[in-house]
Amino acid sequence: MSESPGPLTEFAIIERFFSTAALSTRTKFIELGIGDDCALMSLPPDRRLAVSIDTLVAGRHFPDDANPEDVGYRALAVAASDLAAMGAEPVAATLALTVPSPDEQWLARFSGGFRTAMEQFGMSLIGGDTTQGPLCITVQVHGLLPRAQGLLRGGARVGDRVVVSGTLGDARAALAGFRGQLDVDSAQYRYLQQRFYRPQPRLRLGQALLSLANGAIDISDGLLADLGHIADRSGVGARIYLDRLPLSDVLHVCTDAEQARHWALTGGDDYELCFTVSEDNLPRLAAVAEQCDIALTPVGEIVDGRGVQVLDAGGRAVAVASYGFQHFAVDGSS
Ligand code: ADP
Ligand code: MG
DSSP states (O other), X not given: OTTOOSSOOHHHHIIIIIOHHHHOOOOTTEEEOBTBSSOEEXXXXXXXXXXXXXXXXXXXXXXXXXOHHHHHHHHHHHHHHHHHHHTOEEEEEEEEEEESSOOHHHHHHHXXXXXXXXXXXXXXXXXXXXXXXXXXXXXXXEEEEETTOOOOGGGOOTTOEEEEESOSSHHHHHHHHHTTOOOOOHHHHHHHHHHHHXXXXXXXXXXXXXXXXXXXXXXXXXXXXXXXXXXXXXXXXXXXXXXXXXXXXXXHHHSOHXXXXXXXXXXXXXXXXXXXXXXXXXXXXXXXXXXXXXXXXXXXXXXSSSEEEEEOTTSOEEEEETTEEEEOOBTTBO
16 A cells, blocks of 8 residues: 555554454464465375355445444355365465555454454455555455365255255345334344354355255355255255245344245345255254254255245245245136
8 A cells, every 4th residue: 555645564563453363263264364475384295275255245234324343244254165165274365455454453453353354254364455546345365175175066966955054044034124214113223233244154054064064155146046055056946835935033033024035035135055955864953953052944845946045835836026025827817
């Protein structure tokens, strides 16, 4: 940030807010962290590297007035969620940070949130880049997978059950809450806020599913869209049953049933996992759910064909429009 005003140079920012001493919580696999031209990682011979990158743009991926701790936490959490969806063990991250000005308070709070997430996920910050411009945060994550394993989107097979972790639709409800469109009390509002700003990448679950699941993805764009990616990549179709979608207690009470299900199906930002398992492996999920302390709910199945079909409680196909559901017209009625 050579053209930046004030005493806080790029070097000082890195030193004060992002140095290895401040942020590194583990040294396993990392030979050299922040401070040189490159970081150096040494990988065990029986593992392969899983790499993913995500960008958050202010005003687009989070509200401009979001608190900096939350922004820092969320930036790492959404990136780490891709490691979870692959079944990878999280190891390290790099951070490309563009800030409008070297605002000490903002940087301290942002790096604090980022550090909290680092420690929680067991990762180290090993490098990055710092520039001046409109607020934008890019995080690359590095994880490890056993050589022959990995949860790919293309692994779903006809007959598999479709399972999701946790509850869906909360982050979408949070957005409505931010816009003042929800009638919630303060505890409910806080719950939804947490679900949006502090998503929990299902890292332990992903690793536990390595030898169990066939196809997997994290739900960043909504179940319907993301299950659609599994179906497309696997060359199969999928069915979801509306009445099986797992909804939180708060979502149940803060809106009507149709809206809640619609948000659960199409709302993004929940960062739960959606995966497919064979009927044979289904009984083994109870132990995984307990071990990972997370609800795992079968919501549908993989079928022959293409695309994702949504069925209501009566088994009727429903069309999902941007504003809600519509029953398909059958024989002229609907
Ligand atoms: P270069 O000019 O080689 O890109 P920089 O001066 O940008 O080097 O960065 C110096 C060191 O600080 C490098 O190790 C880089 O990875 C690290 N670094 C820069 N910005 C950040 C950041 N926001 N978070 C973590 N590490 C950073
Ligand atoms: Mg640089």
